[in-house]
Amino acid sequence: MTSQALLGALARAVDTSGAAVGRGVLAESGRHLAAHLGTGPYIVVADQNTWAAAGERLTFSLEDAGCTTIPPLIFPGRPTLYASYDNCEVIKAAMGAATPIALGAGTLNDLVKLAAFEMTRDYAVVGTAASMDGYTGAGAPMSEKGVKVTRNCKAPVVVIMDLDVVAAAPGFLTASGYGDLAAKIPGGADWILADVTGIEPIDEDVWAMVQSGVAPALSRPAALAAGDADAFEGLVEGLCLSGLAMQAYGGTRPASGAEHYFSHLWELAHLGVDLDPPLSHGGKVAIGSLAMCAFYEALLARDIAAIDLRAAADARQPWDEIEADIRTTFDGALADHAVRETKAKYASGNELYARLKPLVDQWPAVADRLRAQLVATDELSEQLRLAGASARPEDIGLTPDDVRATFPRAMYYRSRYTALDVAWELGIFDDLVEDVFTRIWI
Template sequence: MSNPTIERALAAASETKGFISGSGCRADVPQIFQQYFPGVTALIVADDNTFRVAGQDVYERLQAAKIPTEQPFIFPGTPVLHSEYRHIEALRERLKPLANVIPIAVGSGTINDMVKRTVYELDRRYMVVATAASVDGYSSFGAPVVQGGFKKTMECPAPLVIVADIEILRNAPADMTAAGYADLMSKITAGADWIIADALGITPIRPDIWEMIQPPLRGWVTAPEKLAAGDDEAFSMLFEGLSMTGFAMQAMRDSRPASGSEHLFSHIWDMQDHRDASGSNVSHGFQVGIGMLGVTALMETVFRRDIRALNIDARCQQWPSWEAREAEIRQAFAGMPIVDRVLIESRMKYLEASDLRARLHLVAGIWDELGQRVTAQIFPYPILRQKLQVAGCPFAPDQIRLTREQMKQTCLMAQMIRNRYTILDLAYELGWLEECANEIASSSRYFS
C-alpha cells in the first residue's frame, strides 16, 4: 500500500529511493534486492543477535529465490557491539575483493552505521533490513563512529533501500523502542531551536523541510501507550517518523531538522563517557530524551522572564572578550582532547560587543512573539515527562545517573561545543544561561 507522505519524502531525498514497510514484508527482500541491485551477489551483515532475529530468515529467503549469496558476515553479539572504526575496517577487507557484492545490513543503528560507512569507502550502495525502531539514522546521511577513542560523524550516504517489517520491530527489546520514541520526540525541541534561529535571521526555516517533520510530528508521538501494548500501527508510525527525519536531513544536507540543543547535551555525555548505574552506556535515544527535558525546562524558564528588565548597555559592557571566553572554554574542557575543536566552533559564533548589542535589540523587539512561537512548539514539561514515562523512557536525570549539578554543568558546556544557534546561545547572550540553569536545578517543578 502506497504512503503519499513517504513518497513525497523519497522524491526530496537525495540518496534513498526505496522504502518498504509492513507486517511480514521481509518476505519481499529477494524481490526488492533484485529490483534495486540486479545481477549482483548479496552479503548479509548482522551480529549474532540480529542474525537470529531476522538475518537467518532473510538469508534463507535469498537462497530460496536463487539469488547469489556470500556467507553472512556476523559480528559478535556480546559484549554490546559499538560502531567502531576497527569493525568497519574488518568488513571493508571482507568486501574489498568481492567487487560484485552488495551488503544487506540486518540490524539497527550500529550495524546500519558500520555498513553505511564501509560501502562509502568502497564506492558502493547497500540496503538495510531494520530490526528495531530505535534511531533516525537508518535514513540519514553520515554515521557516528568511534575512531581513536573519539566519536565523530563520518561522511557516507544513506541506504538505497530501507525495509521495515513491523513484526520484527514489534518484537524488538522494549528499551530500544523506547529509545526510538525519545529520539523522535526530540524533534519537538529541535524545532523550537530552529524557530529561534530563524527569528534572529541566523538559520532560516526551509518550509519544505519543516513540513516534512513538524506538522505530522505530534501524530507520530501521540500515543506512547500503544507502543507499550505492541500495536502495529503505533510501530509503523514510529518508524515512519524516524525515517522522515532522516529523509529531511538528506534533502537539506544538514542535521538541523532533527537535532537541536537536546543533542548537544547528549554529545557532552558521550565526550564524558557517561554511564548509568550498571556501568553501561546510555543509549542515544535515552540521552536526548533527558536532554530534551533539560532544554524544555530552559525554554520555559527563559521565556517566563521579562525582557524589559534586561539592561542591554550593561550586558554589552560585561560581555567577555574572545580571550576571556577562550579561557573559560579551556577550563570547562580541561584534559579533554576535544577542546581545540570546541574552541573553533565557539569562535565561529562569537560576537563582538557591537554585534551583540544589535542582536539584543532585535531580541527585545520580537520577544513576546518569539516566546509565543516557542511555547506553542514545545510540550509543557509535565506532559513531556509523562509521555516519556508511558513510553518506557527515563523521565528524570537521576534515572541515567545524572545529578542536578551535572545537568547544570552540561547546560553550560553544551552551549560551547557547536556553531548551531539554539536556546543555549540565546540564554548565554542575554546573560541568563547560568542563572536559569541554577533556577532549574533548584526548582521542584523540574527536579522532584
C-alpha cells in the first residue's frame, strides 16, 4: 500500500524507489523486495527483540517470493544496541555477498545503512516501530571519537512498515517517533528564518512533503499511546515523508532545526544511557522542541522591527572572543567541532546588517508566518504527554537549569541557521532565554 503522498515523495527521492505502509504489508515484503532489489541473497540484520517481532515472518515472505537468504545477524536484545561505528564494522564483516535488510528501528537502520554504503551495496529496511524519521533518510547519525555526526550515506531502496507490527512495539518507541515528528514544528520555523535572511531558501515542494502531514499525524496522541493500529497510519507516513524530503532536498534541513541540537548534546553527554530502556532520541528531541517553541514565544513577544539594526551589527562580538567562549564551553574534539560550525555562520558589521535587514524590515509578515507554523508550548506539552512522550525536563532526568545551560551550547553546535542565531545576532539571546524560564515555560 502506497498513498498518493508517498508516491509523490518517491518521485523526487534520490535513493528510495519503493515504500509499503499499511496493515498486513509484512506478508508481502518478499515480493516488494524482489521487485526492487532482486532475489538475493539477503541477510536480515536484527536484534533479539525485532527478530521476535517479525524475523520469521519476514524470512518466510522472502522465501515465498523466491528469494535466497544467508543466516541472519541477530544482535543481543540487551543491552540496547548503540549507534557506534564498531557495530557497523560487525555488520560489514557478516554481510558477505548478501544484500542487507535492516529489521528494526533507528539504531539498526542507521548501522545497516552505513555498513551497506561503505560496502557499496543497496539495502532495504523493514521498520518495527514508529520511533524516528530516519528510515528513509540519507544519512546515519553515528558516534565516534566523542562527537555525534551524521555520516553521509544512501537511504534504503525499499522501506516496509507494517502498521500491526509497529502498533505492537513498546510504547516508548512510539513516543519517540511522536517527539521526532513534533520537532518539525520548531524546525520548520527555523527554516522560515533561514529563508527570510537568504541563507537557505525554502524549497516549497519539499516543505509540503514534511509540513502538510505534521498536524494530522500528531492529532491522535492518546490513540497512539493505546496502540490503535489505525491511528499509526498518519504518524508512520509522516515519519517516512520526512526522510524522503531529506533525500529530495539533499540534507536534513527539512526535518530538523535547533531542537535536534539539544538532543545531540544530551546524547553526547550519555544522558539516560544507563536506563533500561535507554532514553530515546525522540524523547530528548521532544524536550528540545518544547524549549524552542518557548524560545519562539519569547521572540514573537518582541518588536523586532523596532531594533536598531545598525547598532546591533556594530555591537557584534569579534570572532576571537566568540572562539574563546566556545573553547571554555566545550572540551576537546567537541570544542574544535563547535568552532568550525560557528565560524561557518559568523557574520558581523555590514555583512550581518545585510543578513538581518529583510527580517527586521518584514517583521510583521514574518511573525505571522512563524505563528502559523508554531504551536503554543503548553499545547505541545499536553500532546506529548497524551502520547506518552517526554513533556517536562524531569521526564528525561534533567532540571530546568540543565535545559537552560544547553541553549548556548546548541547555538554553537551546528552551522545551521536557527532562531538561536537570530536572537544572538540581534543582541537579545540572553533576554529571550530568561523569558523562557521565568515567564513562558518552566
